[in-house]
Amino acid sequence: MNPWKNPKRYWLDITTYCNAECPQCARSDYRYHAHINEVEPMHMDMDTVTNIDFTIVESVIICGTYGDPIMHPHIKEIVGFISSFDNIEKIHIDTNGSIRNTNWWKRFAVYKKLRVAFAIDGVNQEMHERYRVGTNLEKVKSNIKSFTEAGGKAEIKTIKFKHNEDYIEEIGNIFPDLQHNHVPTYHEIGLKENNLEMPTDVSRSYEVSGLKNKDCWWGDEKMVVINSHGRVLPCCYMNAYDQTINRLDGVGNINENTFDEIMDQPFWDFIKSWETNNPNHSCKNNCNKGL
Ligand SMILES: C[S@@+](CC[C@H](N)C(=O)[O-])C[C@H]1O[C@@H](n2cnc3c(N)ncnc32)[C@H](O)[C@@H]1O
Numbered sequence: 001m002n003p004w005k006n007p008k009r010y011w012l013d014i015t016t017y018c019n020a021e022c023p024q025c026a027r028s029d030y031r032y033h034a035h036i037n038e039v040e041p042m043h044m045d046m047d048t049v050t051n052i053d054f055t056i057v058e059s060v061i062i063c064g065t066y067g068d069p070i071m072h073p074h075i076k077e078i079v080g081f082i083s084s085f086d087n088i089e090k091i092h093i094d095t096n097g098s099i100r101n102t103n104w105w106k107r108f109a110v111y112k113k114l115r116v117a118f119a120i121d122g123v124n125q126e127m128h129e130r131y132r133v134g135t136n137l138e139k140v141k142s143n144i145k146s147f148t149e150a151g152g153k154a155e156i157k158t159i160k161f162k163h164n165e166d167y168i169e170e171i172g173n174i175f176p177d178l179q180h181n182h183v184p185t186y187h188e189i190g191l192k193e194n195n196l197e198m199p200t201d202v203s204r205s206y207e208v209s210g211l212k213n214k215d216c217w218w219g220d221e222k223m224v225v226i227n228s229h230g231r232v233l234p235c236c237y238m239n240a241y242d243q244t245i246n247r248l249d250g251v252g253n254i255n256e257n258t259f260d261e262i263m264d265q266p267f268w269d270f271i272k273s274w275e276t277n278n279p280n281h282s283c284k285n286n287c288n289k290g291l
């Protein structure tokens with residue numbers, strides 16, 4: 001049974017552009033490409049957005065494998081279009097938040113189904129930019145403040161490393177007067193270290209906690225990726241391969257076929273090779289299938 005056939009959530013990857021250079025991002029992870037130049041520079045166009053059947057899911061995550069959604073020139077139109085579907089309960093965006101100005105963010109608060117996770121990885125610029133290279137903490141803070149004061153729902157997301165692990169609570173209290181959630185998250189083992197040390201407590205990092213050895217997190221969540229080309233993929237790992245010059249073979253495109261037609265294509269049998277002792281390369285290398 002193909003778990004993506006009846007998806008609960010779309011994970012939209014609408015752009016491969018980013019203003020930052022976080023050292024462990026897929027942008028600099030050479031498991032997927034030899035150089036960032038091999039990633040296709042691309043924004044999803046509005047025709048592709050409107051070709052997606054939003055009536056079949058409950059929620060949408062707009063995130064990215066190589067890019068930041070706020071870099072998309074029509075992000076507001078995209079969020080507005082998705083919001084117009086009554087069945088969509090939530091739209092979630094992940095961003096580094098160091099893009100666009102406070103006026104833009106104030107107006108972005110108008111979308112009531114929207115929740116934005118902003119990355120703050122330090123209590124000061126020096127600590128923050130150890131990971132969030134190329135971003136400005138004061139700009140992120142002003143944007144969060146403007147968005148939240150205008151009624152936007154914000155979350156602060158902190159990736160835990162050795163250099164910030166003693167400041168997680170302080171980061172969560174950066175805005176004592178604003179309503180927001182704080183979500184500490186864990187560094188994914190297996191990514192290039194790039195002079196970044198792991199937190200002392202690695203027990204909840206993905207690999208150690210067993211997430212990487214368990215079934216298939218994306219399938220379990222019934223979450224399906226649609227990337228800037230409109231290509232439909234089972235997870236961010238396969239999407240990382242597919243957005244390079246070495247695209248995967250046989251991936252369906254919502255500009256050419258309906259979602260149901262795509263789900264019946266042989267590509268999804270290729271994924272099921274994980275049930276054999278010769279699993280496909282991505283399920284084997286990213287989720288230890290067949291090992
Ligand atoms: C490639 S980013 C794209 C979205 C956005 N640019 C951002 O950074 O939030 C996709 C997700 O990876 C997460 N991420 C980035 N670096 C990470 C790391 N070293 N360990 C775990 N998660 C990471 C981000 O927090 C984000 O939720």
Ligand code: SF4
Pocket residue numbers: 018019020021022025026027064065066067068095096
């Ligand atoms: S902000 Fe997000 S997409 Fe951009 S480099 Fe950092 S992790 Fe990658």
Ligand code: SF4
Pocket residue numbers: 215216217218219234235236237238271274282283284286287289
């Ligand atoms: S690589 Fe395979 S097992 Fe891992 S999340 Fe993707 S589809 Fe699932």
